[in-house]
Amino acid sequence: MPLAKDLLHPSPEEEKRKHKKKRLVQSPNSYFMDVKCPGCYKITTVFSHAQTVVLCVGCSTVLCQPTGGKARLTEGKWCTNVVIWGFEFVF
Template sequence: MDQDLLRPQYESEKRKHKLKRLIQAPNSYFMDVKCPQCSTNNTVFSHARGIVTCIKCSSQLGRSTGGKLQLVLGAKYKTKK
């Protein structure tokens, strides 16, 4: 057997479905998105549904693609832990 079943490689585990991994974990996360117009940090879900707008200036930060959120140009993000 070429593969170690107790210590699988990271790349092979990442490709598997979230429920078929050795340690089950979701693919989604929360992130801080910085608005390109007013520089306010907004907490957003990575797989949000619909249009996400800034709390302060109401400009569009991203839109849903059916999966992950697609951010607008100039919007920077950092994942929360």
Template structure:
């Protein structure tokens, strides 16, 4: 372990681990992201038909979501749950893909 540490040029790994207020340049941990509604095939059988029917669920619409959302976010098109809140970052539903928005 080196005794001399360069405080003006910390490594990116060190900066990520630090608290958002104690970094060399303050920056938030949160961000906005584009979440795509998942397209899922659900097999269900109705009482009158002889075989299972394939129903397509999901509309592939893109919704803007905050990374630390505190409420359940639903898709505008099909009302599918896109993410659920946790104590910190929101948990995306399985099958959802996301892209971090640029500033």
């Protein structure tokens, strides 16, 4: 009787939906991102699941607000690159 799905080679979408400790290779859901302020153009590193309000170093404007899970970027702010497990992704 063959299995309905391959347990050794799960699809990336299926792995993403699983709990971080139930994946084939454990990996966190969080990451660090560089957020650029549109007012003073300074870059601030922000944790994706920040639990406090993150302010810009230069002009003290609010960059992101905490929610129940991931932090929400304020309107007009944009992320320049994301670092996940030491790998940097540039947008």
